[in-house]
Amino acid sequence: MSAVPSASSVPSPSPSPSPSASPSALCAYPPSVPSLPAPHPLAVYGWDDDWAAAFAPHAARGLVPGRVVRVDRGQCDVMTEDGLVRPDTAFVVPHDPLRVICTGDWAAVDPEGGDPRYVRSYLPRRSAFVRSTSSKRSEGQILAANVDHAIIAVSLAAELDLGRIERFLALGWESGAQPVVVLTKADLVPDATTLSHLVEDVGTSAPGVPVLPVSARSAEGLDVLAAVVAGGTSVLLGQSGAGKSTLANALLGEDVQTVQDNRDVDGKGRHTTTTRNLLVLPGGGVLIDTPGLRGVGLFDAGSGVGQVFSEIDAMARDCRFHDCAHEAEPGCAVTAAVADGTLPERRLESFRKLMRENQRIVAKSDARARAELRREWKRKGAEGRAAGAIKRGGRL
Numbered sequence: 001m002s003a004v005p006s007a008s009s010v011p012s013p014s015p016s017p018s019p020s021a022s023p024s025a026l027c028a029y030p031p032s033v034p035s036l037p038a039p040h041p042l043a044v045y046g047w048d049d050d051w052a053a054a055f056a057p058h059a060a061r062g063l064v065p066g067r068v069v070r071v072d073r074g075q076c077d078v079m080t081e082d083g084l085v086r087p088d089t090a091f092v093v094p095h096d097p098l099r100v101i102c103t104g105d106w107a108a109v110d111p112e113g114g115d116p117r118y119v120r121s122y123l124p125r126r127s128a129f130v131r132s133t134s135s136k137r138s139e140g141q142i143l144a145a146n147v148d149h150a151i152i153a154v155s156l157a158a159e160l161d162l163g164r165i166e167r168f169l170a171l172g173w174e175s176g177a178q179p180v181v182v183l184t185k186a187d188l189v190p191d192a193t194t195l196s197h198l199v200e201d202v203g204t205s206a207p208g209v210p211v212l213p214v215s216a217r218s219a220e221g222l223d224v225l226a227a228v229v230a231g232g233t234s235v236l237l238g239q240s241g242a243g244k245s246t247l248a249n250a251l252l253g254e255d256v257q258t259v260q261d262n263r264d265v266d267g268k269g270r271h272t273t274t275t276r277n278l279l280v281l282p283g284g285g286v287l288i289d290t291p292g293l294r295g296v297g298l299f300d301a302g303s304g305v306g307q308v309f310s311e312i313d314a315m316a317r318d319c320r321f322h323d324c325a326h327e328a329e330p331g332c333a334v335t336a337a338v339a340d341g342t343l344p345e346r347r348l349e350s351f352r353k354l355m356r357e358n359q360r361i362v363a364k365s366d367a368r369a370r371a372e373l374r375r376e377w378k379r380k381g382a383e384g385r386a387a388g389a390i391k392r393g394g395r396l
Helices: 049-060 162-175 192-204 222-229 244-252 302-308 310-316 333-339 345-365 367-391
Strands: 064-072 075-080 083-085 106-109 119-122 128-132 140-145 149-155 178-184 211-213 233-237 276-280 286-289
Touching: 049 064, 049 106, 075 106, 128 162, 140 233, 149 162, 149 222, 162 178, 162 192, 162 302, 162 345, 178 192, 178 222, 178 244, 192 211, 211 222, 222 244, 233 244, 244 286, 302 310, 302 345, 310 333, 310 345, 333 345
Parallel strands: 149 178, 149 233, 178 211, 233 286
Antiparallel strands: 064 075, 064 106, 064 276, 075 083, 106 119, 128 140, 276 286
């Protein structure tokens, strides 16, 4: 006699279609998925919902948005939804040099058909990279606007100047962007150990900042840098000869920027880039290439200096006096750290130099700060004369 299968081992019959289900319902296609809206034509240039909201009042006036991709002798090229235009900027020529339209700005432009077309305004900036000029008026010069990353190119073909790197970093932090130090020409370093030591040396001068060794020739590190700059706006900064244009071409995947060799006499570079150009990166994001900067003066960058020397700011909290200048004051925690080897003396000297320079610039550009500094000088002068009088027996 054969065994009777248990109920659990007997396959269940296939359910029959519901009487109410029609053949057409059984064969119906799944509901269609609504298509996503097409991206804005300027999205590749950094346009987003926040910029659109800020532009709404200008759109109500019939103006169209565009990003300034190049400024040359007071004229600018603006990329709009309809393509590249070269509008007149007569309506946005302010007396304040920091309000001059620059590469990276978002402009409000007359719509197509205007003759001539004008830039009527531009949106408030999210960030701005500013340096002081060499003029006696101590004016600021804006180099790039609405930047997410300040890429500081430093050539490994020459001896590292940590003080200059710290200067660039102070301006980068002050701009509101995230600084990134890129050590170019890494293929010229003889071995990996030496390269590691160089990266470490720069890292001690750049707390909180990525330090990336890169070689445009061998493509070493380019993938890491491309990932950093993807999706945002980056400005490329550095001295002439730092390899900025070569680096830009490597990121762009084509020779867009002209490249020149360094001078054989002193190894210094020639100016390859002569204007600030905004270029779209194939991996996403945009890059502003700038001319080589021989002079990098601070301009009201006290906060940026503080971030570069964050360890000194932390030590200063333990100083006896809240206004300690870290010179020869008793109870100074910073000079004590130098004495016991915790803080390199070079770092403190660089901090003092940049702070003094910044104070001079602020004093020249701000009348109230100038008056306060003058009072401080007078007070110190009076104290010095009084101390001298005591030494001379009370004679002034």
